[in-house]
Each structure stands twice: as C-alpha cells, then as structure tokens.
Amino acid sequence: MNPIFANLGTSVFEVMSGLARERQAVNLGQGFPDDPGPADVRAQAAEAVLSGWNQYPPMMGLPELRAAISAHYRRFQGLELDASAEVMVTSGATEALAGALLALIEPGDEVVLFQPMYDAYLPLVRRAGGVAKFVTLRPPRWTIREEDLAAAFSPRTRVVLFNNPLNPAGAIYDRDALALLARFCVKFDAIALCDEVWEHVVFDGRAHVPLMAMDGMRERTVKIGSAGKIFSLTGWKVGLVCAAPPIMRVLAKAHQFITFTTPPNLQSAVAYGLMKEDSYFAEMRAAFQRSRDRFSAGLVARGFDVLPSAATYFVNIDISSLGHDDDVAFCRWLVKEHGVAAIPVSAFYAADAIRTVVRFCFAKHDATLDAALARLDNVARLSQLSRRA
Numbered sequence: 001m002n003p004i005f006a007n008l009g010t011s012v013f014e015v016m017s018g019l020a021r022e023r024q025a026v027n028l029g030q031g032f033p034d035d036p037g038p039a040d041v042r043a044q045a046a047e048a049v050l051s052g053w054n055q056y057p058p059m060m061g062l063p064e065l066r067a068a069i070s071a072h073y074r075r076f077q078g079l080e081l082d083a084s085a086e087v088m089v090t091s092g093a094t095e096a097l098a099g100a101l102l103a104l105i106e107p108g109d110e111v112v113l114f115q116p117m118y119d120a121y122l123p124l125v126r127r128a129g130g131v132a133k134f135v136t137l138r139p140p141r142w143t144i145r146e147e148d149l150a151a152a153f154s155p156r157t158r159v160v161l162f163n164n165p166l167n168p169a170g171a172i173y174d175r176d177a178l179a180l181l182a183r184f185c186v187k188f189d190a191i192a193l194c195d196e197v198w199e200h201v202v203f204d205g206r207a208h209v210p211l212m213a214m215d216g217m218r219e220r221t222v223k224i225g226s227a228g229k230i231f232s233l234t235g236w237k238v239g240l241v242c243a244a245p246p247i248m249r250v251l252a253k254a255h256q257f258i259t260f261t262t263p264p265n266l267q268s269a270v271a272y273g274l275m276k277e278d279s280y281f282a283e284m285r286a287a288f289q290r291s292r293d294r295f296s297a298g299l300v301a302r303g304f305d306v307l308p309s310a311a312t313y314f315v316n317i318d319i320s321s322l323g324h325d326d327d328v329a330f331c332r333w334l335v336k337e338h339g340v341a342a343i344p345v346s347a348f349y350a351a352d353a354i355r356t357v358v359r360f361c362f363a364k365h366d367a368t369l370d371a372a373l374a375r376l377d378n379v380a381r382l383s384q385l386s387r388r389a
C-alpha cells in the first residue's frame with residue numbers, strides 16, 4: 001500500500017470527536033454550523049431532484065452555475081472571469097485541491113505551504129510527488145514575514161498553496177500581505193493555489209481580497225471556493241474553481257478522471273444561491289459574527305486569553321497565560337474533565353508546531369455556546385491554581 005496514506009494515524013479530529021461522544025461533551029471541535037442552512041436554497045435542490053435532470057451533467061459544471069460563479073465573483077470581488085473558459089465546478093474544494101495538485105506538479109517540484117494548514121494539504125502534496133517547504137505562521141497575528149518567504153521559495157518552487165481566510169487561525173490577509181506573496185510568486189514563476197473557501201465568512205465589515213486580483217497574479221492563480229461554506233451547507237461538497245484558460249485546461253483533465261462531475265441538483269441550487277441578493281450574504285455574516293462575539297465575550301469573562309477572529313467559524317484561545325504548554329493534553333483534559341471538545345492547533349502543523357493555541361467552533365446555536373461556556377466556568381481558575389501549586 002502507498003505509505004503516505006497507510007502511515008497516516010488517527011487524526012486528532014477523530015480522537016476528539018470520539019472522546020466527545022464518550023463523555024457526552026459539547027462538541028466545539030467539529031467545524032460545521034448547527035443551523036440547517038437557507039431554506040430556499042435547500043428547496044431549490046429538492047425541487048431539482050424531483051423535477052430536474054438527474055443524469056450526468058456537463059463535466060465542467062452546469063452552464064447556469066458557471067455563469068452564476070462568474071457573475072458572483074464580479075459582484076463581490078471585482079473579478080472578470082469567462083464562464084465558458086475560466087470556471088469549473090468540482091465535488092467540493094477538496095476535489096479541486098487534489099485535482100490541482102495532481103495536475104500542476106511533477107515529482108520533485110517544491111510546494112510552499114503555510115502552517116497551520118488544513119489537514120488534507122500535506123498528504124495530497126506528498127502523494128502528488130511534491131516536496132513541501134513550510135512557512136510557519138505564529139499567533140496572535142499569524143503574519144506572513146518576508147524573510148520566511150525568502151527561505152521557503154526557490155527556483156524549484158512550482159506551487160504555493162495559500163489558504164485565505166485561514167482556518168484554523170481565523171486570520172484574513174490584507175492587500176499588503178497579498179502583494180508580498182504575489183511578488184514572490186512572480187519572481188519564482190510559481191502558481192498560487194488559493195483555498196478561499198472562507199471568502200464570505202468574514203467579519204467586522206472586512207471584504208475578502210482574492211490573490212488573483214493582485215498585480216501579476218491573474219494568469220498564475222487557481223482560485224478555489226466552496227458552496228458548502230458560502231451557504232452553511234458543509235455536506236454539499238460543491239467546489240468553485242477559477243483559473244486562466246491554459247491552467248484551467250489542465251485542471252479539467254484531472255477533474256475528468258477524478259469525479260468527472262458533481263450532482264446536478266446541488267449545482268442548480270448553488271447557481272440560484274450565488275445570485276441571491278447582497279442582504280443574504282450580509283445577514284449570514286452578521287449571524288456568525290454575533291455567535292463569535294457571544295462566545296468570545298464568554299471566554300474573556302472566564303479568564304481566557306482570546307485571540308482575534310476576523311473570519312471562519314473559529315475562535316482560538318492562547319493557553320500559555322493559563323500555564324499550559326501542551327495543547328493536545330489541554331484538549332484531552334478539557335473534554336474528559338469539563339465536557340467540552342476543542343481542537344489543538346498543533347494538529348495543523350507538520351513541523352515546529354505551535355503548542356499553545358486551542359480552536360473552538362462558534363457556529364453553533366446560542367444554547368450550545370452557553371452550555372459550553374457554563375462548563376468552562378472554572379477551567380481558567382483551576383489552571384491558574386494548579387500552576388501556583
């Protein structure tokens with residue numbers, strides 16, 4: 001068997017979910033919303049199952065969805081994308097990432113990865129024959145430093161896999177950071193594979209800026225979005241891929257032989273959803289922001305050191321101020337003794353892990369968040385007492 005997958009152990013996500021079930025914990029480890037998602041979008045999908053086309057749709061995606069993707073990114077991000085040559089639909093962002101890595105790199109090519117990183121990246125890069133070069137981001141700001149880019153890029157760099165907004169950090173990169181990264185991509189003639197699945201889940205009036213919009217990047221960027229994140233329907237697995245035609249032609253070949261296509265009913269519902277009025281997107285953001293604020297305020301009131309969360313469904317705490325330096329041990333203790341499941345952020349690093357940050361998902365009903373907070377009542381105080389003892 002191939003050792004890259006055969007040697008992957010049980011992930012910390014599975015371990016924490018298992019412990020959460022065993023202890024009947026409030027599970028703030030898993031990253032999906034309690035809310036069932038917009039009723040009209042789900043109704044469109046149901047109607048399309050009953051009355052619509054249920055055979056293979058076109059390989060690149062339904063024409064109406066490709067047109068909707070192009071119009072959507074023009075409206076929200078100022079991009080001009082030719083729906084017939086620069087847009088493709090995949091079965092989730094994950095398929096898009098896997099296909100792009102298979103399509104773009106040859107064995108021995110270097111791939112720059114920013115850690116913390118989404119867990120799928122590294123096995124996929126390695127399985128495609130890529131050699132990973134890491135840029136380590138550090139709390140509380142997760143800043144991209146020029147010297148770290150200079151150390152990671154080389155003439156062998158083929159792809160830069162960049163996640164913005166960044167899960168698990170809850171960080172969003174502004175134009176200055178994007179311009180810095182763009183300079184390196186241009187200088188080393190690298191393709192940017194941009195995982196922008198969190199592009200709509202941004203807070204405090206911020207707007208997501210796609211790396212593709214920066215100088216020199218239009219022809220060397222693969223932009224990946226996910227309807228699952230845009231519509232709080234994480235199980236839907238409808239990925240939105242944009243790239244200039246020479247790149248797209250190759251991505252399409254990989255897609256052709258991985259999944260070929262994506263359920264047509266979900267595609268037609270996503271086409272409907274992407275054309276919804278601005279207020280839908282604003283209200284979705286406002287609702288998550290309210291949950292973020294409610295949960296963060298509760299954590300602060302209980303003595304936790306809360307890191308800024310500008311985007312995503314996640315907020316992090318820094319446990320070093322409580323005297324802890326092992327996030328995995330902390331999370332195990334938290335779920336076993338206090339009945340709240342969270343995720344240790346060290347799980348998102350492959351080397352030189354930061355071990356003092358713990359991630360909570362706040363995309364939950366108020367009652368769920370309040371139940372978790374009640375269980376966290378004495379955690380900070382107990383930590384401080386045991387530190388003094």
Ligand SMILES: Cc1ncc(COP(=O)(O)O)c(C=O)c1O
Pocket residue numbers: 031091092093094095118163167195197225226227228234237238239
């Ligand atoms: C950074 C990142 N990329 C990709 C995905 C997966 O997206 P999809 O469900 O569309 O495959 C997630 C899901 O949490 C994510 O956080």
